[in-house]
Amino acid sequence: MNTILVTGATGFLGGAVTVNLLKKRENNRLLLLVRGDSPSEGLTRLQGNLAKFGVDASLLNTLTAENILIGDLAEPERFTDDARLDAVTHVMNCAAVASFGTNPYIWKVNVEGTFQFARRMSLVSGLKRFIHVGTAMSCAPEANTLVTESELNTLRDQHIVEYTWSKATVEKMMTESLPNLPLVIARPSIVVGHSDHGCTPSPSIFWVFRMALTLGKFMCELEDRIDVVPVDYCADALELLLTAENVDKSIIHISAGLHSSVTFAEIDKAMAKASGQIPVAETYQKVNYRELAESKKSFSSLFGPCNERIVLRAMNLYGHFSKLNVVFSNDKLLELGMPPSSKFTDYLHRCVTSTKDATIAELMEVDFK
Ligand SMILES: NC(=O)c1ccc[n+]([C@@H]2O[C@H](COP(=O)([O-])OP(=O)(O)OC[C@H]3O[C@@H](n4cnc5c(N)ncnc54)[C@H](OP(=O)(O)O)[C@@H]3O)[C@@H](O)[C@H]2O)c1
Secondary structure, X not given: OEEEEEXXXXXXXXXXXXXXXXXXXXXXXXXXEEOOOOHHHHHHHHHHHHHOOOOOHHHHOOOOHHHEEEOOOOOHHHOOOOHHHHHOOEEXXXXXXXXXXXXXXXXXXXXXXXXHHHHHHHOOOOOXXXXXXXXXXXXXXXXXXXXXXXXXXXXXXXXXXXXXXXXXXXXXXXXXXXXXXXXXXXXEOEEOOEOOOEOOOOOOOXXXXXXXXXXXXXXXXXXXXXXXXXXXXXXXXXXXXXXXOOOOOOEEEEOOHHHHOEEHHHHHHHHHHHHOOOOOOOOOEEOOHHHHHHOHHHHHHHHOOOXXXXXXXXXXXXXXXXXXXXXXXXHHHHHOOOOOOOOHHHHHHHHHHHHOOOOHHHHHHHHOO
């Protein structure tokens, strides 16, 4: 019987992987690090998140307050002396401040708190695996390339946002300073929606595509490729990595790769089909920041009520990522027996349906916490 500690289970990736583990409860004891004032409050919030993945109430109700470890990675010293940690055999570390904004906790949580937590877990004698969920973007990839998993030696200047820099930093610290940690670094590419439930679990990043195509302008070429995977694929891959053999100390992308990545032109077609509109390809314009800024005054009429300055800033940040035109190699993951992911365009219609009643401003909140 394994005892699996999951962090970030109230979030998108952590929620999806917890759903998988919950379904295999007979082999696993679950301990879930959740922020909150009490285990019962944490449990209620967790169950609310897992319900968004279509889990039956009967399965959700198998979780009790005993599965909850109340703790905040901004203050790890307040939970790291909990004796239950000593019985943990596997860690799935999905918690992070995953924000493209300027959240003041990015460094404190993603670097300092995460490192202290990992150091504590490196002292657990029965620990077999510590999966740290990084991000494929933490290597600050060179534009127009097929990116393979690389060691981390990036500089702050190479990162578009503080978030990816924080993720790169903690990976390096754990790798270099915790030799006893049975570390596997899983680096998902861009996780958008769920194959069956669309954006019900989270609209993270989906709004960017909708925004760019509604405007008919963005910073990428329509022929640029983007590496997107659904959250359930990501969860299946993380589950596989939990027990896969011969992966200790490795870095592994969870990505669409060359086979399943798609172009913006393909996304345009799929989005138009799902929304009953015509593709914007004929009139689409690749623009720079200054040209985007000239459209600022039209944002509210196009996207619904929004702060046009904040939307412009978001477009600029995501625009930089969109024009990278990178694909993350998935060879290592496939070699472990994972099938290729579906394409974003295969389930995009479910993302459209599940977000049709929300404005861009409402959808983007999740990425600027
Ligand atoms: N989404 C993507 O496209 C993507 C791509 C590549 C990598 N990743 C990585 O995947 C991981 C999860 O991302 P996500 O998209 O699932 O983010 P998310 O939905 O925002 O979930 C973040 C989780 O971390 C928890 N958390 C945040 N601050 C915490 C703290 N101080 N102490 C304890 N828990 C804390 C949150 O708990 P609360 O509910 O209490 O806020 C939530 O459960 C991150 O490491 C991210 O870097 C994501």
